[in-house]
Amino acid sequence: MLYQLYEFQKALLQPLSSWAQTASETFVNASNPLSKMPGAERIAASYELLHRLGKEYKKPEFGIRAVKAHGRDVAIHEITTLEKPFCNLIRFKRYSDDLEVIKKLKEDPVVLVVAPLSGHHSTLLRDTVRTLLQDHKVYITDWLDARTVPADKGEFGLDDYVHYIQEFIRTIGPKNLHVISVCQPTVPTLGAISLMASNGEETPASMIMMGGPIDARKSPTAVNSLADKKSYEWFESHVIYEVPQPHAGAGRRVYPGFLQHTGFIAMNPQNHMQSHWDYFQNLVRGDELDAKAHIRFYDEYNAVLDMDAKYYLDTIKTVFQEYALPSGTWKVSGKLVKPHDITDVALLTIEGELDDISGSGQTRAAHKLCKSIPTERKDHYEVVGAGHYGIFSGRRWREKVYPRIKDFIRAHEQTSKASKKKVAKAVFASD
Structure with missing residues (x-):
């Protein structure tokens, strides 16, 4: 039942996450009058953080297209x-x-x-x-x-x-x-x-x-x-669940990725809270370099498997x-x-x-x-x-x-x- 509840919660949050992303883009779009209002950066940053907290993270690509080897690309x-x-x-x-x-x-x-x-x-x-x-x-x-x-x-x-x-x-x-x-x-x-x-x-x-x-x-x-x-x-009784429909592995007994992720976060909750707060502050300041570093890390960290x-x-x-x-x-x-x-x-x-x-x-x-x-x-x-x-x-x-x-x-x-x-x-x- 826990797996089904998780899937229900994920489905419930998906529209909210998508809406938050759109709202964030609205407040940073220079052609939109709302971006000129006082505090627009903070509002945009808040919506962006909400989007990332609620979105679903899929397996990233390796994305290694080229390297320098023996002095050449x-x-x-x-x-x-x-x-x-x-x-x-x-x-x-x-x-x-x-x-x-x-x-x-x-x-x-x-x-x-x-x-x-x-x-x-x-x-x-x-x-x-x-x-x-x-x-x-x-x-x-x-x-x-x-x-x-x-x-x-x-x-x-x-x-x-x-x-x-x-x-x-x-x-x-x-x-x-x-x-x-x-x-x-x-x-x-x-x-x-x-x-x-x-x-x-x-x-x-x-x-x-x-x-x-x-x-x-x-x-x-x-x-x-x-x-x-x-x-x-x-x-066996507390962390093992069956994969629900409509996943291809429906019926398979697994240790779910979302439970593992919860465990990862629980090991250092203060560090993760601080990291998200720093990300919010970087968005407000327009510090794109540090904000992108946060995104790269959590795109990987939040993508888990069963x-x-x-x-x-x-x-x-x-x-x-x-x-x-x-x-x-x-x-x-x-x-x-x-x-x-x-x-x-x-x-x-x-x-x-x-x-x-x-x-x-x-x-x-x-x-x-x-x-x-x-x-x-x-x-x-x-x-x-x-x-x-x-x-x-x-x-x-x-x-x-x-x-x-x-x-x-x-x-x-x-x-x-x-x-x-x-x-x-x-x-x-x-x-």
Whole structure:
């Protein structure tokens, strides 16, 4: 019933939000006499804020059209490499008409970014992808909103997540592949590569784990504490609902995106209130630069997706209640996950000093689990002054974290550039 009430509220607010947007434009239109009246800026700002508080936020685009790579501007084309019921594997293909640049693009390492399936869309990692594209061939997991997946496609659990990552690695090819997992997927990514190693399969060149709950017992945050204090049955009865009509996934049990969003806001309500007040003030002052920055952030932050109930409940139980991975008891499709079977994959872990999602030491715990990886192929980096989002987005990501990742990847490539294929002698080619 809660989901239906939410849909009803959304339908009720939509006309009000649209009207507020029109009213706001009326008071800033120079050809309208109302824009000349005293206080018109404040009235327009009030209506604009009302519009943004009531509007529906859809999944944003990555919108990466070009980047500067090897000193030249190169075009970016977004390609769906593999389609799965709950996720698409996206490649950001780089193009140039400069033969020397083409040669360098082809020699760049390949990176798979495993985006979190924890409420927001993979576009939250737009800055991560854009920066990586300067020096790497980049793929990303683009998780789908569970309410758009028909119920006859079946459930999607944590085991399925692990198998998806394995399939993506095999599709791209593990040789010279560097897997970057951000936040929640550090656990299934380590599980996927551990199982591949146990099976005797070829494994990626490196795995880079950023701000994830490998061992959620260390420096527990508010997120960890909630999962630990409430029972599995509590989560199942209080946050799981069926997707209503007319959505394609009608009948599917999910953890709704709107509930997740409420939780995000509840973690720092004062910060969000201050941010909206600052936005209002910027509109009144005509400070377009700061106002646009607010819009960009909240267009992304407010766009959330539903997660399949099985995946969400599996994660709560396995990662945050049983601590199965660090305890050595985690089984995926009946097979025990053994990180110590990994021997030839370089490991870099990254944590933010001020991370309030994944506490200090939670990601670094991967080093102890992967005890068969030689010490010289391991590294850890704590980003001073960075919170959770700061390790993969923003100035600290670009100036501090990315250079460390770039150097680490270059230091652990499995194959020399001399063995790469010869560059095609085309007037226009891609990487």
